[in-house]
Amino acid sequence: MENATVPLLTPDQFLDYLPENPVKESFARAWIYMTNNYTKFQIATWGSLIVHELIYFAACMPGIIFQFIPFMRRFKIQSNRPETFEGQWKCFKLLMFSHFCIQLPLMAGTYVFTEFFNIPYGWEEMPPWFVYNIALRVFGCAVIEDTWHYFLHSALHDKRIYKHIHKVHHHFQSPFGMTAEYAHPAETLILGMGFFWGILLLANHVVLMWAWVMIRLFETIDVHSGYEIPYLNVFHLVPFYGGARYHDFHHYNFTGNYSSTFTWWDKIFGTDRQFKEYYAKLEGKKEKKQ
Numbered sequence: 247m248e249n250a251t252v253p254l255l256t257p258d259q260f261l262d263y264l265p266e267n268p269v270k271e272s273f274a275r276a277w278i279y280m281t282n283n284y285t286k287f288q289i290a291t292w293g294s295l296i297v298h299e300l301i302y303f304a305a306c307m308p309g310i311i312f313q314f315i316p317f318m319r320r321f322k323i324q325s326n327r328p329e330t331f332e333g334q335w336k337c338f339k340l341l342m343f344s345h346f347c348i349q350l351p352l353m354a355g356t357y358v359f360t361e362f363f364n365i366p367y368g369w370e371e372m373p374p375w376f377v378y379n380i381a382l383r384v385f386g387c388a389v390i391e392d393t394w395h396y397f398l399h400s401a402l403h404d405k406r407i408y409k410h411i412h413k414v415h416h417h418f419q420s421p422f423g424m425t426a427e428y429a430h431p432a433e434t435l436i437l438g439m440g441f442f443w444g445i446l447l448l449a450n451h452v453v454l455m456w457a458w459v460m461i462r463l464f465e466t467i468d469v470h471s472g473y474e475i476p477y478l479n480v481f482h483l484v485p486f487y488g489g490a491r492y493h494d495f496h497h498y499n500f501t502g503n504y505s506s507t508f509t510w511w512d513k514i515f516g517t518d519r520q521f522k523e524y525y526a527k528l529e530g531k532k533e534k535k536q
């Protein structure tokens with residue numbers, strides 16, 4: 247009898263069916279230039295710093311502009327608490343300290359880490375684009391980080407230690423994008439570890455580190471932005487994504503909604519109860535008015 251099983255597509259065959267990456271050529275040229283002209287240490291340290299700073303402030307930019315556009319006020323979650331110049335300046339100063347005195351040494355440490363685990367830098371070892379590799383690995387990193395964040399963030403809210411560390415991040419009851427990394431150095435280290443666990447388990451190339459940094463920054467700045475703009479945010483296509491309203495409530499209420507990205511841990515442990523009740527009440531009020 248003939249074997250009737252249909253051979254499954256290998257990942258590489260699957261990629262043949264997807265369109266060519268339109269920026270592949272220019273990306274390849276830039277990457278090869280970088281690896282030919284800079285050492286691995288320079289790439290891991292200064293490259294990561296540049297990626298981090300560019301993405302951080304690019305992601306903050308819409309929120310910085312929105313505060314000057316009266317039309318955008320309807321999308322501000324805590325509309326009675328607008329951004330102030332003093333608040334943003336205070337935040338910027340602490341960010342500069344945190345980025346250059348705490349995070350930069352950590353970035354230098356990633357060089358040692360990539361060498362220890364033989365994580366490649368070259369164009370030849372670059373993983374293919376699209377779903378099955380980079381995107382899935384980044385998603386895996388996000389799931390791991392979210393889990394770490396949920397439990398450690400809840401622990402930082404413990405009455406005995408809250409005032410020593412996490413109180414700094416809660417200085418802004420109505421957050422704006424830049425407040426995403428406004429935190430005590432100890433918190434930067436403790437919650438920042440969640441970023442590295444995924445890399446430890448899933449990194450197959452330095453590019454994954456940067457892809458994950460980019461997504462994590464866009465995500466954390468989105469949830470701290472203070473603005474919930476319907477239909478335009480692609481993150482809301484990801485199932486169980488919390489979003490700005492979700493984390494804004496954590497800053498407004500100080501308790502509950504401890505996750506960074508997804509909603510499942512808060513659902514499982516019932517720590518989203520106050521959030522759900524608050525919005526159910528708001529909806530009720532709206533219906534009564536109509």
Ligand SMILES: [Zn+2]
Pocket residue numbers: 399403412416496500
């Ligand atoms: Zn908190």
Ligand SMILES: [Zn+2]
Pocket residue numbers: 415421426470493497
């Ligand atoms: Zn926050």
